[in-house]
Amino acid sequence: xxxxxxxxxxxxxxxxxxxxxxxxxxxxxxxxxxxxxxxxxxxxxxxxxxxxxxxx
Numbered sequence: 001x002x003x004x005x006x007x008x009x010x011x012x013x014x015x016x017x018x019x020x021x022x023x024x025x026x027x028x029x030x031x032x033x034x035x036x037x038x039x040x041x042x043x044x045x046x047x048x049x050x051x052x053x054x055x056x
Contacts, residue, residue: 010034 010031013019042050 011022013022
């Protein structure tokens with residue numbers, strides 16, 4: 001939108017603790033444009049176990 005301030009980029013973190021502190025005070029929804037979709041494949045055995053459990 002016109003006139004809206006642009007959100008800063010997600011900073012580079014030196015430690016997991018530093019990253020955790022950042023996300024405690026920021027919303028991931030403010031940084032949606034920073035993320036990219038990821039396609040992951042599950043191990044077939046794990047996939048079968050999950051499917052079996054879901055059908056119980």
